[in-house]
Amino acid sequence: MSENYFKKYPNQEGFFNEYGGAFIPPNLEEEMKKINDAYFSISKSHKFISELRDIRKHFQGRPTPVYHCHRLSQKYGGQIYLKREDLNHTGAHKLNHCMGEALLAKHMGKKKLIAETGAGQHGVALATAAAYFGLECEIHMGEVDIAKEYPNVLRMKILGATVVPATHGLKTLKEAVDSAFEAYLKDPINTIYCIGSVVGPHPFPMIVRDFQRIVGIEAKEQFFNMTGELPDNIVACVGGGSNAIGIFSAFLEDEECKLYGIEPGGKSLKTGEHAATMTLGKPGIIHGFKCYTLQDENGNPAPVHSIASGMDYPGVGPEHSMLKDLEKVTYNSITDKECIDAFFELSRLEGIIPALESAHAVAFALKLAKENPKQSILVNLSGRGDKDLDYVVENYGIPE
Structure with a gap:
């Protein structure tokens, strides 16, 4: 990724085109x-x-590896790879x-x-x-x-x-x-x-983006060393969007790589029980910055829902908002049920228990693999699922 991009965005006032800034006391x-x-x-x-x-x-254990999901790829098609941020110290990016x-x-x-x-x-x-x-x-x-x-x-x-x-x-x-x-x-x-x-x-x-860029820098070099080419698709979950911007940042100028940000579709996009900010939100100000937001009839942040606690936020990063407008990244949503299904699929087929946040990206990757059986997909597995086990078992049980 050209350094000019990172010097250009954000500008001196902290804006990514119209988004961002500092609306503070x-x-x-x-x-x-x-x-x-x-x-x-x-x-x-x-x-x-x-x-x-x-x-x-020496402390975090970086670089984290890129891993090829052999059995998952066999079942769903395509060639599915994971950037294993779940192996970063403390279990996430x-x-x-x-x-x-x-x-x-x-x-x-x-x-x-x-x-x-x-x-x-x-x-x-x-x-x-x-x-x-x-x-x-x-x-x-x-x-x-x-x-x-x-x-x-x-x-x-x-x-x-x-x-x-x-x-x-x-x-x-x-x-x-x-x-x-x-x-x-x-x-x-x-x-x-x-x-x-x-x-x-x-x-x-800007600060969080810059510190997360290490994910994309590592992943790009690792994937190329493993396969001799860049991935056709890069997929990451988006709540606020730090893990996604971390991996996307290395591929923004590679037109052969399609970037997908996956939001929480929750229980239903129709009933409002979701946190699909980029899909159904509109520009607004929240917590001192401008971005796409989910708003109620009065223009205030709307109530949101996601099975993943790290993603139930009515706003999103301003850089993501800009990338949506520029059509550099495609944003889609995954429901709670699809997330849970992917959670168990990855666990049982690859021996990797993902965080519920990350399972949204895995769920979309499985859909993408079925639709594009000859393409490669790199998923940013942003975290491990130890934290979610009690909640998942209590609310969904363990399938036979």
Whole structure:
């Protein structure tokens, strides 16, 4: 991918064409400028880059491998490959940007990391980063998600983080973001908000995107070394969109590669019980930035639903919003049922239990393989499913 793209997007005001920006209170503007300035001065230094590379290799276990799904390909057609971000330390792609954000916080002299989490993977990753650097950590999580993803709550607490329940509204991811931002506003001097995806006011979508680019850089080289060509299709799930932008970023200028972002179709697109922001949303402002949003009749963020706690968000990354308009990425949705079916298929045919978020991408890849039996498909398997086992078994049982 040309470096010119990353220098062009976002622009100096943090916009990806019309999306992004920073619609924030005046008292936060100066803090956002400090973070932005620190990111550009610190993250480009040899010392920072060397330390981050050392962390990725010796602590995170990068590079994660690309794996060919032999039995899944035999059954469904095509050649299905997985970028195994589930093998990244803590079990998901989230640590890629959390270690970078925490390292930035250390260089800025911050004492505390604050963040939201949905499925808990970002919370676990940030708690891990805080423990590594000796920083305080406070994670805000919806009450519904705390009950649904309790194993990750225990992991956060064991790692030393304070878990704060979000008890208003639907008590899920949007409310966790509300709660975390309120906490951050109380002391922006000593704390830093480490957002969990490519969302939020500038410079967060850019910072998270840049730290997640390692996924695409690795995957492109690995796939070519394995096959002698680039994949015909790249598929990734999209909630906020960090894992997707991470892998897409390396292929945006490769016209032979089709990119697919997969959203939660939930129970039904017709009834509104979904989180298919790109499919049915329209431009709006949420949490300090402009993007495609699902809105109610009053223009406020609409209630959303997904079986995957990390994807039930009524907004999406501003860069994804731009890529949709530019038709660089095709966005589709997968229902809860299709997600569960793919969850068990990958588990039983390949011995890999995926996160419910990732299972959305797997489900779409299986459809794509049936329709294009001679093409290759690279799925970004963004996380492992340990966190989802109790929920899946309790609500769907175990098939014979």
